[in-house]
Amino acid sequence: MANEEGKRRAARAAMRFVEPGMTVGVGTGSTVAHFIDALAEVSNDIEAAVSSSEQSTRLLQERGIRVVDLNSTGELALYVDGADECDPQRCLIKGGGAALTREKIIAAASRQFVCIIDPSKRVEVLGKFPLPVEVIPMARSHVARALVLLGGQPVWRDGVVTDNGNWILDVHNLRITDPVGLEAEINQIVGVVTVGLFAARRADVVLTGEGD
Template sequence: MTQDELKALVGQAAVAHVVPGSIVGVGTGSTVNCFIDALAPLKDQIAGAVSSSVKSTERLLALGIKVLDANEVSSIPVYIDGADEIDHGGHMIKGGGAALTREKIVADLAERFICIADASKLVDTLGAFPLPVEVIPMAATQVIRRFGQAYGGQAQVRAGVTTDNGNVIVDVRGLQITDPLAMEAEVSQWPGVVTVGIFARHKAKVCLLGTPEGVRTLTF
C-alpha cells in the first residue's frame, strides 16, 4: 500500500473512536484530512468540532461540519491528530505543519489523544525528524543559540513560514530525545518559546498505525 493509502486507512479507522453526540477535537495535516473526509458522512451525529488550524477549519466547514471556538468548550472526549514521530511510549514530535501551539491547546481539552499515523512514524527514539518550536520572532536567534549550547542541536528558522499566531518556526536537527517529558518542560520555559513540538505531557493514549497488513492499534 502507498503512504496515501495507509493514511486513508487510519483516517477511516479513527471515525470509530468518535463519541456520538459529542464534540470532537480535530488536528492538522494530510492524515487528518483523510479523517475529516471520513467524518463528513457522520456530521449530523456529532455536536461539532474544535479545530487546531485555519486549514482544518476550512476543510471542516466546506464539508458542512460545525466548528466551535476552543473558548466555547470545557472538555472533549477525544482529540484525533497525526504525528511526525511517535515512540513506543506514546510521546510524539508534532509541528511539521506549523500548527503545534493550537494542536497542544486542543489536546489539553481532550480526555484522550488518538494519534493516527502510518508505520514510518513509529520510532524507538524521537529526534530524527527536526523538532519544531514556535517562537516569537524577536527571540529566534536566542533560541537557536540556546539549542546548540544546551543540546548540541542545529537549529534554523523555517523559511517562508508564519504560524496562524503570527510567529516563526525554528526547526532543530541532530537531537536524540531520550527524556521527552523533561525536555518539553525545560524548553517550554525559555523566553520567547511559545510551544515546543514535543507532546509528552499530552502524549497519545492510542495510536492507530497504518501498516501493509492493516490498522495496528497501540495503547499507552
C-alpha cells in the same frame, strides 16, 4: 502509495472513537484530512468540531461540519491528530505543519487523544525528524542560541508564519531519549511559545493503519 493507504486506514480506524453528539477536536495534516473526510460522512450525528488550524477549519467547513471555539466547549471527550514521529511510549514529535501550539492546547483540553499515523512515522527514538519550536519573532536568535547549548542545530523555517503570527525553528541532530525532560526544558526558554514534543501530554491511543 502505501503510505497514503496507511494514512487512510488509520483515519478510518479513528472513527470508532467518535460517538453521537460529540464535539470532536480535530488536528492538522495529510492524515487528518482523511479523518475529516470520514467525519463528514457522519456530520449530522456530531455536534461540532474544534479545529487546530485555519487549514483544518477550511476543510471542515467545506464539508458542512460546524467549527466552534474551544473557549465555548469546556473539556473535549476526543482529539484526533497525526504526528511526524511516534516512539514506543506514544511520545510524539508534531509541528511539521506549523500548527503545534493550537494542537497542544486542544490535546491538553481533551480526555482522550487518538493519534493517527502511517507506519513510516514509528521510531525507536525521537529526533530524526527535526523538532519544531514555535517562537515569538523577536526572540528567534535568542532561542536559537539556547537550543544550540542543548545540542541541537536550529534552522529558521523562513517564510513560514504560524496561525498565531509567530515563527518556527526546526531543531536538527537531536536524539531525544528523555522527551518529557526536554519538553520541559525547551518550554522554559524565554521567547518559546511551545515545542513540538508531545510527551507530558502524549497520545492515549496510536493507530498506525497497518493490517486491521
